[in-house]
Amino acid sequence: MINTDIAIVGGGPAGLCAAISAAESGAKVTLIERDGELGGQLVKQTHMFFGSEKQYASTRGIDIIDILLEKLEKNKENVTIMKNTTVLGRYEDGVITAMEDENKYLKIKPEALVIGTGATEKFLGFPNNDLPGIYGAGAVQTLMNVYGVRPGDKVLMVGAGNIGLIVSYQLMQAGVKVEAIIDAAPKIGGYLVHASKIRRMGVPIYTSHTVKEAVGTDHLEKAIIWELDEKWQPIKGSEKEYDVDVMCVSVGLSPLNELLVMAGCEMQYVPELSGNVPLRNENYETTAENIFVAGDSCGVEEASSAMVEGYLAGLTAAAKISKIHPDYEKKKADYVKQLDDLRSGPVGKHIRAGIEKIVRR
Amino acid sequence: MLEKTGVPTKEQVINEFPDESRINEGPVVVIECYKEIPCNPCTTACKFNAIHIGEDINKRPEVTEEKCIGCGVCLSKCPGLAIMLVDGSKSEKYVHMTIPYEFYPLPEEGNMVEGLDRKGELLEKVKVLKVMNPKSYDRTPLIKLEVSRKYMYDFRNIRLEED
Numbered sequence: 001m002i003n004t005d006i007a008i009v010g011g012g013p014a015g016l017c018a019a020i021s022a023a024e025s026g027a028k029v030t031l032i033e034r035d036g037e038l039g040g041q042l043v044k045q046t047h048m049f050f051g052s053e054k055q056y057a058s059t060r061g062i063d064i065i066d067i068l069l070e071k072l073e074k075n076k077e078n079v080t081i082m083k084n085t086t087v088l089g090r091y092e093d094g095v096i097t098a099m100e101d102e103n104k105y106l107k108i109k110p111e112a113l114v115i116g117t118g119a120t121e122k123f124l125g126f127p128n129n130d131l132p133g134i135y136g137a138g139a140v141q142t143l144m145n146v147y148g149v150r151p152g153d154k155v156l157m158v159g160a161g162n163i164g165l166i167v168s169y170q171l172m173q174a175g176v177k178v179e180a181i182i183d184a185a186p187k188i189g190g191y192l193v194h195a196s197k198i199r200r201m202g203v204p205i206y207t208s209h210t211v212k213e214a215v216g217t218d219h220l221e222k223a224i225i226w227e228l229d230e231k232w233q234p235i236k237g238s239e240k241e242y243d244v245d246v247m248c249v250s251v252g253l254s255p256l257n258e259l260l261v262m263a264g265c266e267m268q269y270v271p272e273l274s275g276n277v278p279l280r281n282e283n284y285e286t287t288a289e290n291i292f293v294a295g296d297s298c299g300v301e302e303a304s305s306a307m308v309e310g311y312l313a314g315l316t317a318a319a320k321i322s323k324i325h326p327d328y329e330k331k332k333a334d335y336v337k338q339l340d341d342l343r344s345g346p347v348g349k350h351i352r353a354g355i356e357k358i359v360r361r
Numbered sequence: 362m363l364e365k366t367g368v369p370t371k372e373q374v375i376n377e378f379p380d381e382s383r384i385n386e387g388p389v390v391v392i393e394c395y396k397e398i399p400c401n402p403c404t405t406a407c408k409f410n411a412i413h414i415g416e417d418i419n420k421r422p423e424v425t426e427e428k429c430i431g432c433g434v435c436l437s438k439c440p441g442l443a444i445m446l447v448d449g450s451k452s453e454k455y456v457h458m459t460i461p462y463e464f465y466p467l468p469e470e471g472n473m474v475e476g477l478d479r480k481g482e483l484l485e486k487v488k489v490l491k492v493m494n495p496k497s498y499d500r501t502p503l504i505k506l507e508v509s510r511k512y513m514y515d516f517r518n519i520r521l522e523e524d
Contacts, residue, residue, distance in 0.1 A: 048440035050399060052405070053405050057400060187364040187365060188367060193393070193394060193441025193442070193443045199368055199481065200477060205365075341418050342418075345417070346419070347419075348399065
């Protein structure tokens with residue numbers, strides 16, 4: 001049995017920041033990551049981040065990892081890092097079980113738990129959507145930017161949210177032709193600056209369009225799209241065909257919430273936060289005592305806010321087990337303000353509405 | 362229009378440009394950040410306090426043209442690559458326009474490349490005047506181009522000819 005003050009599940013932006021913040025508060029932290037490297041989705045984010053200086057704006061995601069790892073290193077006497085380790089369950093006595101290197105079972109008993117498991121890609125239903133060559137956009141980004149593998153020659157991007165727009169741009173940077181970006185919604189969902197920078201490379205963006213079907217025998221050869229009317233119904237005769245060998249599906253993310261459900265956290269389906277999320281208080285503590293949450297697993301948002309949520313949850317989780325940072329009040333107020341700043345504009349409107357539904361004061 | 366296609370209208374573009382008299386005095390930024398998003402590195406980057414966003418980081422940037430010296434530091438710091446420089450002081454026929462360009466291979470000084478509009482359509486061949494890629498630009502190189510003055514409000518990108 002491994003005893004620790006705080007176990008943190010997930011070594012992405014939220015989990016890394018939670019580990020830094022809890023360790024700085026004096027708590028012994030065990031950071032558990034199922035992948036071989038820390039960083040979560042940051043490992044493939046070659047673009048510059050938005051936000052302000054405090055969330056490392058205008059620094060590339062791949063470089064933010066180094067900043068966070070350096071902060072973690074400064075607190076190394078308080079931090080144990082377990083990579084290639086997947087948390088499997090949490091039991092009534094508060095013990096979590098994990099598997100290391102796919103061959104070794106571990107039992108970990110933390111005083112408090114921070115869950116930062118992130119999110120998973122949603123998919124889209126259409127005929128032949130299982131043909132090789134049809135990927136989630138995140139998978140394509142991993143192939144290109146982590147493994148240096150070219151996913152194909154010609155791409156249809158489905159989804160004009162930030163991920164769809166950014167991955168399209170990065171495909172073009174990798175020398176892959178993006179034939180078009182389509183989105184079922186009547187307006188572009190992502191930041192317009194991302195849309196404009198891919199549009200001025202000659203890539204058309206078609207809103208109110210969706211996939212009719214994919215065509216191919218043993219791999220994708222053609223994608224057929226059609227237009228949607230104002231009631232989101234397909235318009236017959238509006239079909240367009242693209243000879244593409246790759247289709248990227250980027251239609252949103254859902255929170256990865258299995259551990260939260262298993263731990264008995266009260267959950268609620270909140271469309272604005274993209275799925276089932278735990279009820280929580282302003283300290284990011286769920287209804288299950290001493291279980292905290294941060295990042296996309298408590299509502300899909302940007303990585304900037306995931307980092308700030310992580311810092312906040314690490315700080316409050318440590319305080320809950322009497323490891324109180326000397327500047328607790330000041331730090332907490334700063335994180336709360338940063339989150340308010342990130343969410344206060346028009347693009348944060350749905351996030352504010354979603355959070356309103358889950359926060360218990 | 363912009364929210365459906367990613368292409369701003371000509372009116373939107375012209376609205377973000379300073380008066381031609383200011384452009385003719387020397388380089389100045391044009392910021393095409395049409396939608397409120399939580400982001401302010403342009404203000405942090407500017408040492409001359411020429412770009413203002415304020416307490417609410419969701420507000421759109423406002424440029425004080427008299428303060429902008431056209432140094433171009435903000436161009437490589439903008440995560441949306443939404444800033445360019447325009448300089449009408451060099452000739453009557455041409456303006457010098459500087460854009461961020463994150464594609465390899467980079468053009469070389471003296472090259473003629475395709476000058477594109479906001480839909481990626483060819484306007485004219487333009488001459489590469491300068492390629493700037495110091496470490497401080499963090500892999501967002503800036504390219505200075507000689508563009509016909511009549512395309513000042515249309516030019517926004519370049520394409521190198523494929524070989």
